[in-house]
Amino acid sequence: MVAKIKSGKSLTGALNYNENKVKQGKAVLIAAAGYPKDPADLSFNDKLFRLTDLASMNQRSKTNTVHVSLNFPNGEYLTDETLRGIAGDYLEGIGFKTQPYLVYRHEDAGHPHIHIVTTNIKRDGERISLHYLGQNESEKSRKAIEIKYGLTKAEQQPKIKADFKAHIDLAEYGKAETKRTITNILGFTLRAYKFTSVPELNAVLQQYNIQADRGTKDSRMYARDGLVYWITDKQGNKLGVPIKASTIYGKPTLKTLEEKFRLNEQLRKPFKAAIIKILDEVLAKPQTKRSFQQALYDRGIRCFLRQNDEGCIYGATFIDQKNKVVFNGSDLGKAYSANLLSARFLPEPPYKAAGQQHDHDMLNDNANSQVTVGIDELMEVLFAPEQEDLAALNKFKKKKRKGLNL
Template structure:
């Protein structure tokens, strides 16, 4: 079982994300703990949690969004997942909080999303700092043992957690704002990235992009941001939507704060991803083979090119751990320049290919083009006709005696 904990400042956003999944048939409400009704409507859910949040206005980070991810090898029914969710929340100290458990069906593995807040009935803030290390990890390990789940550390086969293909947005088929909002929410809640370029690498799977405007333009100088649908060639189509008009308000200033938080959260995944990418690179002979091998390991490769078609950057998307890295972050050998140099070296003919004469002869043929083959062979073997005279047959030189004075 893999656990991911996300804290935020908007319980409305957490609820809206999960409720949208329910409306689209991609999730179901599994249980509602601490609510008067077993199946409360959206208004009741929001009022219950919002009432607690208003009891402590000093706490700004008050929303908690937890995902419990199981392996496809874990055959769990709804009742078992309810017990697991209840036991997990008890073990991390949130069992007395009202919380909602959603079962999502939008990935290749069963997983639960838990929405709650960290303000209790007395208006006190429940500590979330180091929650994952101090309480969540021991709880996860004990639950894995009690229920016989696949241990997170043993989930080496990354295919177990590969996501189903993302549903792209097609211009004209759905209302633009709703489609873009859904795509942006999917990326914000499920992926960790440290730059707008990395975010666009993921949004590209939805045929959506975030655009700052041309450098030097008024929008770029004012740090404006719009979201647009793109076609298969990556061209923006339709009317762009301002970031402030979307439900989550994913403006550039808010995203920059998320970039800083994600920089620390992604560190633990960099070394494993580097190892996976390196293993896929060495047997590959070209960029397309490299991309296919990475895809089998749950890693997406985004190739960044300029208008002339020259590759200037590579971005790796880890769909298993939901994080993004540029090639340069994984090392020089995995950057765009390093990968292209490797493929170029593989396609370059070897300097020693050709007739198998001798290594010395071949070197001379390569580096002294002005001489003919016959002249080179003469230079190599001309000493063979003049073997040295054995020492015993050498004539002794007479000593010259000095004349007596």
């Protein structure tokens, strides 16, 4: 069994995530402990207010939401009764025995798993400490449960994880609720990819038919550091109405993104040299713009070249799909900036003109298919505090303090 804990500030957001899965037929509420009604009789407000009433007992604590996923290997079939027992034993083991909680069995991935939503605020207003909860109490509880229920041990699961597959659907306007679609895609991309600017983020989101938009530079939204998200078609045209960043679960506002930009500056550094090596190998041969993009695509790197109306390239962004890191060309070095790359490209042969659309479609084949990711990544995206992020952030803060002579 693999346990993942995510703490947060929005009980509504955590509950909405699971309830939306229920509406889609991808999850079922199997337990509601500490509630006066049976699970089937609970309304959304019944589920929410029981938790928010407790959270309101401690107004000083901003973190009041605990969202847990317990994951089991494929083939380990467990009944709802067993899953309820496991959920209860796990929460007791981490000190949440008296807390009300909701348990959802999810069926949206290739392996059995449940989600638990609860709060760390007790009836008397005392806060249950979440400090090192995942490393200490969770590990002890997890190991005890594996023995009690005869489950596959987490240490034995890496061999199994490679067979687990899940997918993130591309955004398709009108197919599902716009806000929910954008939230699901952002939930993955913001945690999985390491980018350092809005244009770099958009290079990632473009693969999923989503765009982050600050507005024009002379707009009020831009002046106030506003941010909205759009669903687009595969040509990048905006569709429907935008969704404000502040209304999305996790609040991916510009302020939040800028904090992530600084962190990602540190996290992506180890992968820079490998990308430069691949670029040098590809550029060792004469390339047209399209052959350059295709050669990189074959090596696992997506190259986005931004052009103006006259066809002049003014920006280049590279996405290492294996390591999920994003670099602007100029950040890799002057030789990989848009201007110098453009100067190196040979003209496109005339006889390829008719096939250009085919080449474009091939390079953007994700626009017509599902983007596949390992379930291990997806679990980390949705439920795991990234230890490497925290380590890098601490290192970054120490450097900053030293620079300030603190």
